[in-house]
Amino acid sequence: MTDTLTRDIVAKLWSLCHILRDDGVTYNEYVTELTFLLFLKMMQETGREARIPNGYGWDALAKREGLEQLEYYRRLLLDLGDTKKTQDQTILAIFADANTKLRKPANLKALTSAIDKLDWFSAREEGLGNLYEGLLEKNAAEKKSGAGQYFTPRPLIDCLVRLMQPQPGEKIQDPAAGTGGFLVAADHDIKQRTDDLFTLNENQAFFQRHLAYTGAELVPDAHRLCLMNLMLHGIESRVSCADTLSPDGESLGKADLILTNPPFGTKKGGGRPNRADFSITNETSNKQLAFVEHIVRALKRGGRAAVVVPDNVLFEDNTGRRLRTWLMELCDLHTILRLPTGIFYAQGVKTNVLFLTRGQTDKANTQAIWVYDLRANMPAFGKTRPLTTADFAAFEAAFGADPHGKAARTDEGETGRFRCFTREQIKARNDNLDIAWLRDESEDIEERLTEPEDIAAAIMGHLRAALEEIEGLTEEIEATAETAAPSA
Template sequence: MNPSSDLVNKLWRLCAILRKDGITYQQYVTELTYLLFLKMMHEQGREDDFLPEKYRWSTITAREGIDQLTHYRRLLTELGDPENKLPRRVSAIFDNASTFLREPVNLAKLVSSIDALDWYSADRDSFGDLYEGLLQKNAEETKKGAGQYFTPRVLIEAMVELMDPQPGEVIQDPALGTGGFIIAADTHIRRKTDDYLDLTEKQQVFQTRNAYHGIENVPGTYRLLLMNLHLHGVDSDHVLLADSLSPAGASLSKADLILTNPPFGPAGGRPTRDDLTITHSVSSYQLPFVEHCLRSLKPGGRAAIVVPDNVLFEDGKGKQLRQKIMDEANLHTILRLPTGIFYAQGVKTNVIFLEKADEGASKTTQEVWVYDMRANMPAFGKTAPLTPEHLKPFVEAYAAEARQDEGEEGRFRCFTREAIEARGDNLDITWLRDESETEEIGEPEDIAAAIMSELQIAMAAIETLTAELEGEDEDALVAAE
């Protein structure tokens, strides 16, 4: 077992301590975020750069009992207070921080256990891998909530490999979650450039300060995001706590590359930004997010976007959006993902790969290649996760110099724009008989998650249709006046 995996398992076992104090998995990871940040600053010798002397790791370990818990509570408040003018990453990670711990003995056990772990490693990414391992554990254990922002690492790495981010590119994720995509993109670029040493000084400055942009709209997730970026050495100056469907999303820098897994389901209201033309009245996440991605790309920019099935087949606004994408970009590949690979959801998803055309281009998409990785695949889940070997055939087919249509018995097929138009611009294309559909779905909680996700998609579709009908009524009233 590698050192960071061993630490992850040891830290996760400590969760049993806090579960007795009524703390959830999500709260446990948040509590660990505070303590691990302080501990890691101590281990890395960086406390002078970030923390006042009276609020460092040693000030916690030097106390006992109620005094320790009282000091810890005060520390959380002070580190998150903007009046103290601490470095942004500190004040943001500790913003509105408070402990979920009620019993001094539980804090003492947690602190002593963390302090006793062997933290030494020469690997620059060891702390980052440790923290990402904790996030993955949280997603595995939490059927509701956590998996919504944790995309399987193997899928992220495959998407990044195929998109091949380059030094000097502006890379964006408008639904950051815990930052998996931009961390993987940065790792990819570092690997290509000898950890940036092959770059000029000007290029290094760009990579460390201006390359990565994005938005996360959930404060608790934003805290985990900042910690994850910090531990991986990725700058967070252009990472915002905001709503991508608000004016903040419209203000994001135009991107050379977008990598994202947007949220889905009802959004609780229409977008409040004024630049969306097709989805401005849609009260769900998935369609407006896809339009954002198209609008936010520079000419020639690339995107790989995880979307639920309804984005590929929904009528009305969905169809109009697909037509806009195929007219203004080359929507060249669709990967139909297997079910069960996202920890909290049973939703059926795809990855769409596109490249935006130059201004004025029309009917840019000439053909769409569809890879069916869903039909006749094993049942994925916590005990049977997606692996690189599962994705390897798609990666090889995607990257081939001359793509081959594998016919009705194969997984990779090509469909012309004319054939797609004849289908009513429906891109939910299947041809393989899926024998696995007759197999048992799985555990009751997995069945419930699958039903819930389908209901969310259905509710989003109903809200979209309702908004369209309301829009037509408003247009009719204006015409009558």
């Protein structure tokens, strides 16, 4: 968010959350609540109120007072999510199971009045989608909301989009869509290069608006935020509320480009992926490993992907090793970016980006892997030192202009950040891809954090990593026991 006007409007909207806290509304519930109200207002501002059935609209809500307004709002939420009363599929999805946490009529009136007083003319000029995305970013940055797990930092998203170079006519997928940041950024990049789609013919422009993007998001509230984010950016493609690791994931289809930051941890309840087409990760509850298998299977031949994964995907034995070996056969895993710690709002885990291209055949596609270490000797990222676009400039220059990683590159040696490792060298490491060579002088990075929330996030990151190691060890023991058990 660089625009001052948009930041000012976001700050005004966010300040309203303090009014609602005494009504028992949490930070995350506040953004969901605000989504319903902003949707109605923005439909009015964009001249699309005809899509809202039964005469429901912003003015009909805003003009009411007291208990009548609150009761009208509750009825509105129910009707817009009712298949018998609403036919528009996007509106149905946004208001699915919608209900208000507001109990005091005065608080609803405070919200509608404050929204009405915003500078909507200027907001339209700057783009209502940018305004809404700014609100999502603010919510994610507020650790008390717990929303960071759904929000990938925009500088990282923009870096991956610039390197992957999405093209008009391509199917672009995010199987763990969150609030839609990757899809919105890819769309913005394409629109910039096509004069807002005006250089495309009618069929091509229709494809970009309605068919280019696919995705899934498991969490209903995050899915709701995603749909509104896409809609406000002029994207009518459907992102389903579904579990990609279930049979629903197969229905996402094949993609030319996958950009994603899958959830970390294990599948709820220790369950395993329920995908008939999975053969590598079907016996593990580790979600990030299963998402990597989905990505490889979902890519068209020649398709490319950039995916954020935690360190354990690079070094875990058994299923993890089988997955990496299989991936390097089917894909050209040409680049790994070791990301700095502390860049995710809700998690202190160590992460990486895998850049890969699906091979035209299924054999020996990875001949060498370039590793860029953006973790060693980096600042203590957090609230007082946020991630910026400039932090990725050197990596982008080293990566080069080819989205498949085939631009000329320079191995910077043991003292540099960018090095090349042959497939033979990787095999000698038992296909362990957790490769580091720089002496990290910032190992005590937690000691240099100053904000209590940043320190807490780092501690939680260590605890999560330790828990995942324990879960992985437990799975290994169980697998060994099953193998050793005599058959009946």
